[in-house]
Amino acid sequence: MKILVIGSGPIVIGQAAEFDYAGTQACRALREEGCEVVLINSNPATIMTDPETADAVYIEPLTVDFCERVIAKERPEGLLATLGGQTGLNLASQLAAAGVFEKYGVRLLGTKLESIQMAEDRELFRALMREIGEPVPESWIVESESDLEALLDTVPYPCIVRPAYTLGGTGGGVAYDREALWEIGRKGLKLSMRSQLMVERSLLGWKEVEYEVMRDSAGTCITVCNMENLDPMGVHTGDSIVVAPSQTLTDIEYHMLRTASLKIIRALGIEGGCNVQLAVNPDSFDYYIIEVNPRVSRSSALASKATGYPIARVAAKIALGMRLDEIPNSITGTTKASFEPSLDYCVVKIPRWPFDKFVSGDRTLGTQMKATGEVMAIDRTFEGALVKAVAGLEVRNKDLDDLGYRKATEEELAEFVRVPTDGRLWALAEALRRGWTIAEVNRLSKVDPWFLEKIKGAVQSPPPNPIAYKMVDTCAGEFDSRTPYYYATCEAESDMVADPS
Amino acid sequence: MDAVLALADGTAWEGKSLGATGTATGELVFTTGMTGYQEVLTDPSFAGQVVVFTYPLIGNTGINDDDFESDSVQPTSLIAREVCRTPSNWRSKASLPDYMKAKGVVGIEGLDTRAVTLRIREGGAVMCAVSTEGRDAAVEAARTAVPYVETDFVAQVTTKGPYGWGVSGIEDVTEPEGPAILRLVVLDCGLKRHSLKRFAALGVRSVVLPAGSSAEEVLSWKPDGVMLSSGPGDPDRLEAVVATAQGLLGRVPVFGICLGSQVLARAVGGRTFKLKFGHRGSNHPVKDLTNGTVAVTSQNHGFAIEPGSLDGSPAQVTQVNVNDGTVEGLAIPSERAFGVQYHPEAAPGPWDSRKYFAEFVEIMKKGQTR
Numbered sequence: 001m002k003i004l005v006i007g008s009g010p011i012v013i014g015q016a017a018e019f020d021y022a023g024t025q026a027c028r029a030l031r032e033e034g035c036e037v038v039l040i041n042s043n044p045a046t047i048m049t050d051p052e053t054a055d056a057v058y059i060e061p062l063t064v065d066f067c068e069r070v071i072a073k074e075r076p077e078g079l080l081a082t083l084g085g086q087t088g089l090n091l092a093s094q095l096a097a098a099g100v101f102e103k104y105g106v107r108l109l110g111t112k113l114e115s116i117q118m119a120e121d122r123e124l125f126r127a128l129m130r131e132i133g134e135p136v137p138e139s140w141i142v143e144s145e146s147d148l149e150a151l152l153d154t155v156p157y158p159c160i161v162r163p164a165y166t167l168g169g170t171g172g173g174v175a176y177d178r179e180a181l182w183e184i185g186r187k188g189l190k191l192s193m194r195s196q197l198m199v200e201r202s203l204l205g206w207k208e209v210e211y212e213v214m215r216d217s218a219g220t221c222i223t224v225c226n227m228e229n230l231d232p233m234g235v236h237t238g239d240s241i242v243v244a245p246s247q248t249l250t251d252i253e254y255h256m257l258r259t260a261s262l263k264i265i266r267a268l269g270i271e272g273g274c275n276v277q278l279a280v281n282p283d284s285f286d287y288y289i290i291e292v293n294p295r296v297s298r299s300s301a302l303a304s305k306a307t308g309y310p311i312a313r314v315a316a317k318i319a320l321g322m323r324l325d326e327i328p329n330s331i332t333g334t335t336k337a338s339f340e341p342s343l344d345y346c347v348v349k350i351p352r353w354p355f356d357k358f359v360s361g362d363r364t365l366g367t368q369m370k371a372t373g374e375v376m377a378i379d380r381t382f383e384g385a386l387v388k389a390v391a392g393l394e395v396r397n398k399d400l401d402d403l404g405y406r407k408a409t410e411e412e413l414a415e416f417v418r419v420p421t422d423g424r425l426w427a428l429a430e431a432l433r434r435g436w437t438i439a440e441v442n443r444l445s446k447v448d449p450w451f452l453e454k455i456k457g458a459v460q461s462p463p464p465n466p467i468a469y470k471m472v473d474t475c476a477g478e479f480d481s482r483t484p485y486y487y488a489t490c491e492a493e494s495d496m497v498a499d500p501s
Numbered sequence: 502m503d504a505v506l507a508l509a510d511g512t513a514w515e516g517k518s519l520g521a522t523g524t525a526t527g528e529l530v531f532t533t534g535m536t537g538y539q540e541v542l543t544d545p546s547f548a549g550q551v552v553v554f555t556y557p558l559i560g561n562t563g564i565n566d567d568d569f570e571s572d573s574v575q576p577t578s579l580i581a582r583e584v585c586r587t588p589s590n591w592r593s594k595a596s597l598p599d600y601m602k603a604k605g606v607v608g609i610e611g612l613d614t615r616a617v618t619l620r621i622r623e624g625g626a627v628m629c630a631v632s633t634e635g636r637d638a639a640v641e642a643a644r645t646a647v648p649y650v651e652t653d654f655v656a657q658v659t660t661k662g663p664y665g666w667g668v669s670g671i672e673d674v675t676e677p678e679g680p681a682i683l684r685l686v687v688l689d690c691g692l693k694r695h696s697l698k699r700f701a702a703l704g705v706r707s708v709v710l711p712a713g714s715s716a717e718e719v720l721s722w723k724p725d726g727v728m729l730s731s732g733p734g735d736p737d738r739l740e741a742v743v744a745t746a747q748g749l750l751g752r753v754p755v756f757g758i759c760l761g762s763q764v765l766a767r768a769v770g771g772r773t774f775k776l777k778f779g780h781r782g783s784n785h786p787v788k789d790l791t792n793g794t795v796a797v798t799s800q801n802h803g804f805a806i807e808p809g810s811l812d813g814s815p816a817q818v819t820q821v822n823v824n825d826g827t828v829e830g831l832a833i834p835s836e837r838a839f840g841v842q843y844h845p846e847a848a849p850g851p852w853d854s855r856k857y858f859a860e861f862v863e864i865m866k867k868g869q870t871r
Contacts, residue, residue, distance in 0.1 A: 218793060218794060218795075219794060220794055220795040220796075222786070222797055223797075245535050245556075247558065247561050248561060248562060248589050248590060249536065249562065249590075250536065250537075250539075250562045250565070250568065250590055250592065251534075251536040251537030251539075251540055251568065251847075251848065251849040251850070252568065252848075254535075254536045255536075255847060255849075255850065255851055255852050258851060258852075259851075259852045259853075262853070282591060283591045284591065323795075324786075324795060325786060325788055325795045325823045334824075335823075335824050336786065336823050336824070338786035338795045338797075338823050339784060339785070339786050339823065339824060340783075340784035340786075340797050341784070342533040342534070342535060342555065342556070342782060342783075342784050343535060343556065344533075344555045344556060344557060344614070344615055344618070345557060346557065346558060380557045380582055380583075380615075381557065381558070381582075381583060382558065438587075448589055449587070449589040450561055450585070450587075450588070450589035453587045453589075470615055475533070476533040476555035476556070476615075476618070476782075477531075477533075477555055477615055477618040477619050477622060478531075478533055478555075478618075478622065478782070479622075479824075480622070491613045491615070491616070492514075492612070492613040492616060493613050493615075493616040495615070495619070
């Protein structure tokens with residue numbers, strides 16, 4: 001079978017090299033199953049465009065016109081679009097609308113276009129959520145400036161503005177008053193591919209939790225991983241410090257949200273991977289579904305690295321019609337892809353912002369992603385993973401001590417703790433170093449007390465240096481595993497190095 | 502205070518004491534669930550065992566008033582990499598170490614739990630001791646501990662007398678608070694409260710009886726169905742319970758969970774065997790052979806049904822574990838009975854298999870005579 005894969009295109013702010021990582025994994029997985037892979041990508045500076053990744057590589061603009069030319073020449077039977085991020089999905093929608101698939105008899109593999117549309121069109125998605133009884137925050141769709149004007153005096157402030165069909169939430173923001181809503185809203189309408197935006201009740205301060213889920217064509221669903229943002233709602237998840245697995249949810253809460261995520265992937269009929277973002281009230285069982293990404297995303301790349309579960313590889317095999325219980329788990333070699341990973345370590349991701357290059361940029365973090373990269377660290381303790389990630393950022397500070405915040409007055413520091421910026425982690429550390437109470441820092445920042453206690457612990461006694469290596473094996477040691485993926489930690493014993501045979 | 506985990510062969514890991522002081526012995530097992538330590542701590546199926554949590558950060562959400570699966574701490578001891586003393590969750594009432602101290606439970610933290618887990622994986626589940634009284638005392642205690650299979654744990658954990666469970670929870674067995682649609686008798690081999698809660702949510706009132714009750718005693722309650730509960734220990738020891746199950750089959754619908762499904766298998770002539778280190782966690786994929794779907798399940802068992810032993814019996818294997826092919830479900834359609842080896846009530850674990858409670862309620866309704 002010949003398959004055309006749409007690549008990730010240029011790497012821009014709000015989208016990162018994870019799509020290259022996912023696309024490369026997918027190309028390999030397809031070839032492993034005997035498929036002939038044709039790749040189209042406008043970005044030659046990627047791994048996936050290396051000659052050995054695909055059978056034929058076209059470095060061409062990712063437009064309907066060029067894509068059709070490649071299809072006409074290669075005549076692929078199938079097309080895989082869910083691994084190239086938003087660019088691939090948008091292009092696939094445009095190709096379908098232009099009748100290219102019908103003309104050349106190309107079948108879209110994996111998740112159907114209708115499912116993607118249902119997940120991405122705010123109104124369709126909300127209607128589906130109402131149908132299956134999953135809560136979504138109150139919101140208003142705006143498609144013109146007059147819609148926007150009518151809304152100015154009716155919405156509760158602060159409210160969130162999210163333009164539809166943009167990368168990394170470009171053009172979105174939090175509006176604290178009608179003037180801000182007018183300004184952000186008008187800009188968002190211009191940036192949205194369909195001049196559509198959503199204004200939404202603010203859930204500022206709620207916990208933000210994500211689930212990475214997979215579904216095959218037989219309807220089997222699993223969770224690869226869940227993640228909890230250290231920064232509460234209000235900061236784009238790409239700009240949040242993220243921890244895997246969640247740390248402050250009880251079993252009932254964890255499975256309530258897992259059940260909701262699986263219900264959604266089933267209702268959408270996704271065949272492959274999907275990311276579900278939820279807002280969770282820190283003081284009750286209440287939650288809202290915030291967003292669903294019906295494809296491999298930045299979060300799934302993180303979940304893959306965090307658990308060892310190759311999401312893009314498995315998604316590509318699902319697209320070929322394989323079932324989760326048929327696809328081998330390549331890490332253990334003994335279990336199948338229907339086995340949910342269990343972690344016996346903690347993962348911390350810290351975004352890397354480019355403010356050292358763009359010194360005059362606005363460092364405040366909101367719903368529009370500003371990070372251009374990220375660092376992920378694994379350890380047996382949260383403090384260990386946090387400190388490793390900080391050291392790996394290659395910013396001015398190699399640890400949690402920042403001279404700038406040390407010099408701040410109490411009033412200045414309170415503001416740094418309250419308003420999320422790229423430096424907030426160090427502001428939190430400074431406040432805790434000065435002896436501010438956990439309750440006070442939580443009141444200002446809304447960061448969960450559990451994380452604050454840990455940051456305080458890391459400040460008071462820095463974690464010991466790693467002396468052993470442990471394996472990321474997807475199964476918390478339950479099965480003998482073969483993939484040599486290790487992390488350093490301070491433990492008594494190292495795992496045996498895997499036998500390469 | 503220092504503490505030590507020791508095996509009978511002299512292997513020992515040193516750590517810090519967690520909870521009460523003293524020495525505790527038990528079968529050393531690990532669970533891979535990343536959430537649900539409070540449920541694990543109070544699940545009677547863990548009686549006689551020392552539980553290692555493979556997830557390193559335990560106790561983050563504290564102990565709350567609602568998530569107990571029984572009134573007591575069931576494992577003899579707990580082992581964790583790191584236990585939280587300043588929990589954070591809106592329902593939290595106490596920290597895990599404080600709760601353990603109050604309940605007099607010995608534990609150990611600060612040791613390399615992955616190394617312990619790999620040891621169990623390679624060597625199988627063995628007797629061990631956790632002690633605050635020094636390494637020699639711990640090794641000696643592990644050596645002299647009564648082997649796990651030689652204790653009748655069901656007799657220890659079962660209810661002493663009958664009690665009822667309705668929509669609002671526990672109630673006087675003779676004075677139900679409200680009318681229920683159906684009556685279930687539960688044979689308590691080490692019941693988890695969530696099984697009762699799931700039935701109550703479907704309008705079923707349960708009467709919980711001691712595991713030693715005879716079939717006639719069970720039927721005297723005029724049940725619409727009987728549940729054989731989950732529980733600890735070797736099903737080989739449960740001759741009386743198996744005899745009761747035999748007396749019930751065909752006369753009333755029967756649903757077995759975990760140990761209860763093993764009792765069901767034995768009641769029709771099947772056999773069980775001990776797994777090397779069991780299945781404990783919230784991520785085990787189970788394939789339903791009747792429709793090909795796979796569900797992620799909550800598991801906690803050290804024994805399994807020998808698949809070949811059901812040949813020629815009225816029972817058929819309906820579900821298998823995707824990892825190792827062991828039996829995960831059986832059905833005896835002619836007797837209106839079925840069982841699952843895992844925990845459809847979850848707590849802890851995924852909710853994917855709750856439908857079995859509703860399915861059993863449908864079977865009960867069909868046979869309802871009252």
